[in-house]
Amino acid sequence: MEEMIVAKGLTKVFNKSLVAVDHVDFSVKEGEIFGFLGPNGAGKTTTINMLITVLKPTEGNATVCGYDIKKQASDVRSSIGVVPQEYTADEDLTGLENILLCADLYGIPKSVAKNRANELFELVELTKFRDKRVETYSGGMRRRLELACGLVNRPKMLFLDEPTLGLDVQTRAATWGYIKQLKEEFGMTLFMTTHYLEEADHLCDRIAIIDHGKIIALDTPNTLKESLGGDIVTLTIEKKDADIASLIEKVPKVKEVKKQDNTYRIKVEKGEDTAPQVLNLLIEKGYKVTKLSLTKPTLDEVYLEFTGKTMREEEETQSGMSSKRIAMRRARHH
Amino acid sequence: MTSTNNNAKNPLHGLWALTNRELKKWYKEPIILFMSIVQPIIWMVLFGKAMDLGAMFTATDFPIPPGYNPMEQIFGTSDYFSYMAIGMLSFVVLFTAMFSGMSIVWDRRLGFLNKVLSTPVARGSIIFAKVFSAVVRSLVQGGIVLLVAFLLGLQLGPSFNILNILGVFAALFLVCIGLSSIFILIAIRSTRWETQMAVVNLLNLPLLFGSNALFSTKTMPDWLQTFAKINPISYVTDATRQLMLFQTNTNQLMLDFAFLAGFALIFSTIGLFLSWRYLTR
Numbered sequence: 001m002e003e004m005i006v007a008k009g010l011t012k013v014f015n016k017s018l019v020a021v022d023h024v025d026f027s028v029k030e031g032e033i034f035g036f037l038g039p040n041g042a043g044k045t046t047t048i049n050m051l052i053t054v055l056k057p058t059e060g061n062a063t064v065c066g067y068d069i070k071k072q073a074s075d076v077r078s079s080i081g082v083v084p085q086e087y088t089a090d091e092d093l094t095g096l097e098n099i100l101l102c103a104d105l106y107g108i109p110k111s112v113a114k115n116r117a118n119e120l121f122e123l124v125e126l127t128k129f130r131d132k133r134v135e136t137y138s139g140g141m142r143r144r145l146e147l148a149c150g151l152v153n154r155p156k157m158l159f160l161d162e163p164t165l166g167l168d169v170q171t172r173a174a175t176w177g178y179i180k181q182l183k184e185e186f187g188m189t190l191f192m193t194t195h196y197l198e199e200a201d202h203l204c205d206r207i208a209i210i211d212h213g214k215i216i217a218l219d220t221p222n223t224l225k226e227s228l229g230g231d232i233v234t235l236t237i238e239k240k241d242a243d244i245a246s247l248i249e250k251v252p253k254v255k256e257v258k259k260q261d262n263t264y265r266i267k268v269e270k271g272e273d274t275a276p277q278v279l280n281l282l283i284e285k286g287y288k289v290t291k292l293s294l295t296k297p298t299l300d301e302v303y304l305e306f307t308g309k310t311m312r313e314e315e316e317t318q319s320g321m322s323s324k325r326i327a328m329r330r331a332r333h334h
Numbered sequence: 335m336t337s338t339n340n341n342a343k344n345p346l347h348g349l350w351a352l353t354n355r356e357l358k359k360w361y362k363e364p365i366i367l368f369m370s371i372v373q374p375i376i377w378m379v380l381f382g383k384a385m386d387l388g389a390m391f392t393a394t395d396f397p398i399p400p401g402y403n404p405m406e407q408i409f410g411t412s413d414y415f416s417y418m419a420i421g422m423l424s425f426v427v428l429f430t431a432m433f434s435g436m437s438i439v440w441d442r443r444l445g446f447l448n449k450v451l452s453t454p455v456a457r458g459s460i461i462f463a464k465v466f467s468a469v470v471r472s473l474v475q476g477g478i479v480l481l482v483a484f485l486l487g488l489q490l491g492p493s494f495n496i497l498n499i500l501g502v503f504a505a506l507f508l509v510c511i512g513l514s515s516i517f518i519l520i521a522i523r524s525t526r527w528e529t530q531m532a533v534v535n536l537l538n539l540p541l542l543f544g545s546n547a548l549f550s551t552k553t554m555p556d557w558l559q560t561f562a563k564i565n566p567i568s569y570v571t572d573a574t575r576q577l578m579l580f581q582t583n584t585n586q587l588m589l590d591f592a593f594l595a596g597f598a599l600i601f602s603t604i605g606l607f608l609s610w611r612y613l614t615r
Contacts, residue, residue, distance in 0.1 A: 052452040077454040084452075086445030092359045104351030105453040149449075 002030040002066075004157050004189045005051065009060030012046050020046040022213035023060060028191055028206075033183055035204030036193040037299070043213040044193035045085060048161050051191070052082050065157055078106065081155035085162045087142045088149075091135040095126055095145050098134060099152060106153040113152070120148040124178065140171035147178060158182065160192040164199060172199075179203055197299040207299075209306055216306045225297045228305055230255060231271025233278060236263045236291040244287060251278050263291075271296060348455035352463030353470075356437070360471055367475070370430065374422040374479050378415075378486060381548075382422075387414040408550045411491070411579050419483035420578055421547035423502070424571045426479055427472040427510045428541060432534045434468035435517030439527045451613060461518055461609040465602065468514040469507055476506050491579040498577040501587075505577075508594035509570040515601035522612050547571045569593045 005028035012021040021043040028034040036044045049055040051064055053073040061068065067075040089098045096117060103113035121127040124144035129137065137145065143163070150158055163179065164172040180203070182188045194200050200207050201221045208218040217224060230253075237244065245257045248266060253274045256267040268274040271294045282289055360366055388405045391398055398404065405412040441447040450460055480488075480502070521530050542548065544558055545567035551559050562568045573590035576582050 049448070054448050054451045074454050077452060080452075082449065082452040084445055084449055086448075088445040088449040090355060090359070090446065092362065093355065097358070101351055101355055102453070105348045105450060105455040107347045107454065153453075 003027045004030050005034075005062060005064050005191065007047075007051070007060070007062035010047065010050060010057055010062050011059035012043075012050060012055060013058040019213050021050070024210070024213070024215050026208055026215060026218060028189060030189055031183065031187050032205040033179070033190045033192065033203050035200040035207045036191070036210055037195065037197070037200045037204075037207050037303075038193075038210035039195055042210045044195075044210060045161055046213075047210070048159055048191070048193060052080060052159055053077055078153065079156055081150035081153060081158045083146050083150035083158065083160045083163060085165060087139075087146065089134045089142060089145050092133065094131050094133055095121070095137070096130040098145065099130075099148055102149040102152045108153065116152060116154075117148075120151055123151075123181075124148045125174075140167055140174075143167060143171070143175065144178075147175075151182075155188070157189045157191065160190060162193055162195070164194070164196065176203060197303065201299050209303060211307050217302070221299060224302045225299065226269055228297045228301055229267050230269040231267075231274075231297065232295040233266040233268055233271055233275045234263065234291070234293045234295070235266070235278070235282075235289050237282065238262070238288040238290055242287070244282065244285075247281070247285065248278055251281060254278070346456065346459060348453075349459040349463055349466070352450070352455070352459060353466045356434075356463060356467030357470060360467070370426075370471070371475055371478050371482075373429070374426050374475075375482050377425065378419050378422055378479075378483060382415040382418045383486070385414070388412055408552055410550075410575070411489075413489050415487060416483075416489045416579055417575070418548055419479075419486070419488050420574050421571050422479055422483070423476045423506060423574055424509070424545070424547045424567045425542060426475045427506055427570070428513060428538060428567065430468050430472040430475060431510055431513035431517050432538055434464045434514045435519075435521040435534065436527060436530055438464055438518055438521045439524050439530050442525055443527070447613075457609045457613050458606045460613060461515075461522075461605050462602075464518050465511055465514045465605070469510045472510045473503055473506060476503070489579075491581065493580070493582040494578060501577045502574045505570050505573040505591065505594055508591070508598040509566050511598040512566055512594070512601045515598075515605040519601075519605055519608060522608060541565060541567050545571060566594065566597045569597075 005026070007024055007026050010021060010024045011019070013019050024043075024047060026034075036047060038044055046055065050057050051062060051069060053069050053076050056070070061070055063069065064076045065079040067079070069076055089095075090101070093101070099117040099120060100110075100113055103116065108116070117130075118127075121130050124147055126141060126144055126148070129141060134142065134145065147160075147163070150160075160179070164175050167175065176199070179190060179192070183190060192203070204221060206218065206220050207224060208215045209224075210216070217227075219227070239262065243259065245259050245264065248254055248257050248264065251274065253269040254266055255269065258265040266278065268278075275292065275294050279289060279292065387409075390396070391404055403412060405414070409417050411417055438447070441450075447460070451457075480499075517534065520533055524530050540561070544561045545551075545565045546562060547567055551562040551568065554562065569590045573587060573594065576587045576590065
């Protein structure tokens with residue numbers, strides 16, 4: 001598979017001292033949804049802005065769609081689509097005028113642009129509102145318009161910066177639907193940032209967890225979760241005196257068994273496959289299992305494992321670093 | 335899905351689209367157009383009509399020797415209203431250029447600028463769209479102000495013919511390119527419109543009063559005269575007065591246009607250069 005993004009030692013330092021992104025290495029394969037997961041201020045947007053050639057890296061480099069982001073910025077820009085975090089559409093213009101303006105910026109001829117605008121309004125379900133001024137749109141409608149703008153040049157690669165930030169549950173689900181559709185129907189490669197764990201888990205093929213400008217873990221959501229030591233199968237058997245720990249340990253992919261009275265906590269890999277095997281073995285040997293549960297670790301626990309903090313704690317302690325955040329936000333807008 | 339954009343290599347693509355965006359915001363809101371014209375008109379009516387400087391010599395028993403006309407000597411015309419009404423054309427250009435700088439701050443704050451920067455549009459087009467929309471706006475507004483000045487009693491000079499109007503627009507065109515390039519350059523990295531507003535206010539008063547737009551430079555102290563001599567507002571105002579009010583002095587008019595063309599060329603080139611350098615960090 002072709003690599004759509006290859007980043008090597010990508011670094012951005014603002015004002016000579018504020019390290020927003022710190023020697024980041026990763027690659028994104030064609031056709032996958034790659035997620036950058038981290039708390040606010042971790043360096044996600046700065047990374048995106050370097051990849052879409054809006055910011056210049058201080059150190060390191062990357063290629064996007066095979067083009068060098070420093071030397072072939074213009075080629076990068078023509079081959080990608082960008083859906084920024086903010087609502088960037090011009091409020092004074094209608095939805096259609098905004099799409100046609102975007103099309104013009106990509107140098108798409110008028111006749112082609114009009115047809116494409118129709119398709120895009122259909123895709124994001126805004127056809128009814130295309131001639132309304134954007135200032136009358138709701139937040140969810142504006143997000144969808146941003147998505148349509150980002151798709152106007154039929155990019156091979158789409159960048160989404162916090163695509164569901166501030167959306168209600170329904171609109172978020174709809175946005176997830178569009179994102180999956182882009183990948184599945186059009187084979188598009190997507191790079192997205194998010195600080196919602198369930199979003200990364202639900203959508204992304206691979207995730208990089210980024211904290212204080214560094215990638216601290218990178219893998220598929222499942223592997224990341226399994227790296228915690230796997231799933232927990234808890235089972236209770238009827239007989240109190242029997243010790244079946246050594247028996248269970250012989251089942252492949254069982255890593256650890258802890259006994260407490262007649263309840264066993266079993267750490268396993270791939271719980272949904274292993275639990276039935278354990279169950280079958282016990283039934284075979286004549287034990288009666290009275291209770292069984294399977295707990296899968298969440299990305300929240302993965303995040304805890306790698307950063308030593310939950311994501312919420314991380315965002316709370318950052319209020320103490322608000323001066324750093326303000327400096328970063330200001331620098332980002334420059 | 336692949337991108338097939340042959341136009342993306344054209345250095346001017348997107349220029350019209352971005353200019354058109356600015357203009358749409360302007361002509362779709364008649365109130366903005368109205369407000370931008372009403373201010374110079376209020377100046378003309380209140381300042382031009384109330385401060386009838388010529389009346390100081392005619393409506394008093396101030397002894398003036400026969401054959402001696404102090405208004406002519408200082409202002410080059412005995413009609414102060416016509417004198418300052420032409421100055422208002424420069425005023426219109428100055429204020430329009432000022433607001434074009436302001437709009438780039440908003441584009442940055444609202445994220446529109448970042449969005450545009452992520453498209454293959456030429457960086458220079460981003461700056462020049464602002465400049466050209468300011469030019470179109472000031473020419474339209476200048477035209478309307480000129481029309482109102484006629485209705486209020488602007489008196490045309492002896493060398494006026496209808497083609498001179500084209501010259502007036504050419505002068506306004508040149509000075510607007512230079513001025514809006516300057517104001518956009520000031521704003522190019524700014525994220526706070528408050529700062530931009532302060533800078534603009536600081537600049538615009540000296541530019542207006544340190545020129546011949548409202549008053550003759552002849553009676554100004556030397557240091558202010560020196561400033562007025564490098565102030566582009568003086569040159570555009572003199573050029574328009576030469577064309578509309580005075581007995582045209584061709585040499586002086588040529589000098590005015592040469593200065594304005596140089597001014598426009600230098601600052602638009604700097605604008606183009608810095609847009610490459612500073613729009614992206």
